[in-house]
Amino acid sequence: MQKRVIKIDDDDEASPENTISIFEKQNLETGGKIWECALILAKYIKKQIENENLSFKGPILELGSGTGVLTSDQPQIQQICEHNIKKNNLEIPYCILDWNQPKIKTQILLEQHKPEYILASDVTYSIKAAEDFFNQLKIIYEINPKLITYLSHKERHSEIDNSLEDRFENIGLWFKQIKHQDLDEQWRSKNFTVYQLGKF
Numbered sequence: 001m002q003k004r005v006i007k008i009d010d011d012d013e014a015s016p017e018n019t020i021s022i023f024e025k026q027n028l029e030t031g032g033k034i035w036e037c038a039l040i041l042a043k044y045i046k047k048q049i050e051n052e053n054l055s056f057k058g059p060i061l062e063l064g065s066g067t068g069v070l071t072s073d074q075p076q077i078q079q080i081c082e083h084n085i086k087k088n089n090l091e092i093p094y095c096i097l098d099w100n101q102p103k104i105k106t107q108i109l110l111e112q113h114k115p116e117y118i119l120a121s122d123v124t125y126s127i128k129a130a131e132d133f134f135n136q137l138k139i140i141y142e143i144n145p146k147l148i149t150y151l152s153h154k155e156r157h158s159e160i161d162n163s164l165e166d167r168f169e170n171i172g173l174w175f176k177q178i179k180h181q182d183l184d185e186q187w188r189s190k191n192f193t194v195y196q197l198g199k200f
Contacts (some may be wrong), residue, residue, distance in 0.1 A: 058116030
């Protein structure tokens with residue numbers, strides 16, 4: 001297990017109040033480390049909250065949370081995610097959410113935790129992952145059409161990149177692409193896109 005220290009505010013010093021520690025496990029494949037998409041999405045949301053352009057007033061469900069909001073991912077990620085939550089003195093529940101699980105399991109999870117927002121970063125990294133993610137997102141919106149989703153995406157596969165916005169519309173979601181100038185200056189890149197999504 002490797003420790004990675006991330007500054008919350010890049011302009012300030014790396015004091016304990018301005019850092020979080022994330023422990024990564026490379027043998028857990030994609031879910032065992034922090035990816036750039038997660039940092040880009042986190043920095044965008046932090047900036048919007050500080051500028052009072054965004055306010056999360058209800059619970060958050062993070063899909064495919066990996067190492068670190070109500071976090072959710074595969075069973076094999078649970079141990080490292082809970083370890084990171086504890087090491088940063090946070091009180092965040094972890095739940096197992098398999099994107100191929102039956103609708104009733106997702107419904108029970110949503111009724112239990114009642115999220116109002118969804119966060120998802122770098123969950124469309126392969127064709128299979130994208131298909132599974134969109135199938136689960138469709139189910140989630142069938143259960144609760146009032147949710148607002150923030151999704152960060154990294155361009156990797158032209159088949160996914162070129163069809164992403166069509167996929168949103170195919171499951172009945174409107175989308176708004178966040179302008180690059182609204183992303184953190186140190187993290188913005190043409191290869192990364194942040195979307196806001198909701199039900200038509």
